[in-house]
Amino acid sequence: MIGLAGDQAIKALRHAQVWESVTRSFPTVAHWIDGEPISDVMPMAGILDRRRCFVIDDAPIATGVVPLGDAWACTNPSAARGFSLGIWQATLLRDAVGRHADDPVSLVVDYAGATERLLTPWFQDQNDRDRQRAAQFRALLEGRPLEPNPAHAMELALISAVRDDPEAARGWFDIFGCLALPNEVLGRPGMRDRLSAYMGRPMAPPPGPTRDELLALLGTTGRMPVAAGH
Ligand SMILES: Cc1cc2nc3c(=O)[nH]c(=O)nc-3n(C[C@H](O)[C@H](O)[C@H](O)COP(=O)(O)OP(=O)(O)OC[C@H]3O[C@@H](n4cnc5c(N)ncnc54)[C@H](O)[C@@H]3O)c2cc1C
Structure with a gap:
């Protein structure tokens, strides 16, 4: 559960x-919790969207060391992208080592360039997504309509369309599975036209408690103030 x-x-x-x-x-x-628990509930907070680059102005700040996986970048773990991107990045490192095993500077620069070109867009996508999601949560908590930016509006349309439209469903799962970035999916022939019917359409809430029902389950009677920031 994420809040x-x-x-x-x-x-x-x-x-x-x-x-x-x-x-x-x-x-x-x-029904997922019908089994025997293997631990207590483990809360996780203070999650950062963070990225490290060891090459500045095309020059490595060190050789013999490269960031990979979460050591390169981490985002909201609910995205479930860390393994895919980490393994993808490991193949970039393998290739850079194959090309420059005898040249530590070129190795670091080549690897950083490939990471920047292929993986940084995924980091940025998740960063944007986290901010959109926080805005969505805040609007819900404050009881006001969400005013999405154009990119978020298009993504909400894509999510709305997933249940009815197989091309939209394929596109959404391509994004979710790190196979295609949103711009690539939205650029597919006819995709924006397909989604136009879903723009601005209110999304059916997923099955589950309302905010007031949730507060009752939490043992809280009133709406709690939400601090600024996210
Ligand atoms: C709650 C949660 C759920 C997630 N769910 C998913 C998911 O469903 N799908 C997905 O793709 N990703 C998921 N992720 C992200 C994924 O776990 C990470 O992206 C991935 O594990 C990163 O791999 P890594 O090898 O870079 O780092 P890690 O898996 O963190 O491995 C680093 C290792 O280094 C060890 N270490 C640290 N310091 C030292 C030291 N000084 N000396 C020796 N060893 C050291 C650590 O103990 C650790 O074993 C989730 C993350 C979290 C927190």
């Missing part, structure tokens, strides 16, 4: 009993 930093009410989810009763209120996943 907005500053949403004090959901901090009660760290207690196993509360977490369990909230999980049971989501019909599509309630």
Whole structure:
């Protein structure tokens, strides 16, 4: 379960009993917790979107060391992209080592360039996505309509279309599986036209409790203030 930093009410989810009763209120996943728990609930907070580059102005700040996987970049783990991108990046390192095993400067520069070209767009995509999602959470919490930017509006249209339109569904899963960036999917022939019918269409809420029902399950009676920032 993921919430907005500053949403004090959901901090009660760290207690196993509360977490369990909230999980049971989501019909599509309630059965996941029928098994024996292997641990207590483990909360995770202070998640950073962070990227490191060891090449500045085309020159490595060090040779013999390169960042890979989470050491290169980390984002919101709910995206489930870390393994795919990390393994992809390992192949870039393999290739750079194959080309420049005897030249440590070229190795670092080549690898950083390939990372920048192929992987940084995924980091940026997730960064944008996290900000859009935080804005969406904030609008819901404050009881006001979401005012998405054009890119987010197009993505919401894509998500709305997934249930009806096989091309939209394929596109969404290509994005989700790190096979194609949103611009590539939206640039497919006819995709923007297909999605235009879904622009601005309110999305059906996923099955689960309303905010007030959630607060009741959390043992909280009123709306909690949401701190600024995300
Ligand atoms: C809650 C959560 C859920 C996630 N779910 C998914 C998912 O569903 N799909 C997905 O693709 N990704 C997911 N991720 C992201 C994914 O786990 C990471 O992107 C991936 O593990 C990064 O691999 P890594 O090898 O770079 O780092 P890590 O897996 O963190 O490996 C680094 C290793 O180095 C060790 N280490 C650290 N310091 C030292 C030291 N000084 N000496 C020796 N060893 C050291 C650590 O103990 C660790 O074993 C999730 C992450 C989290 C936190």
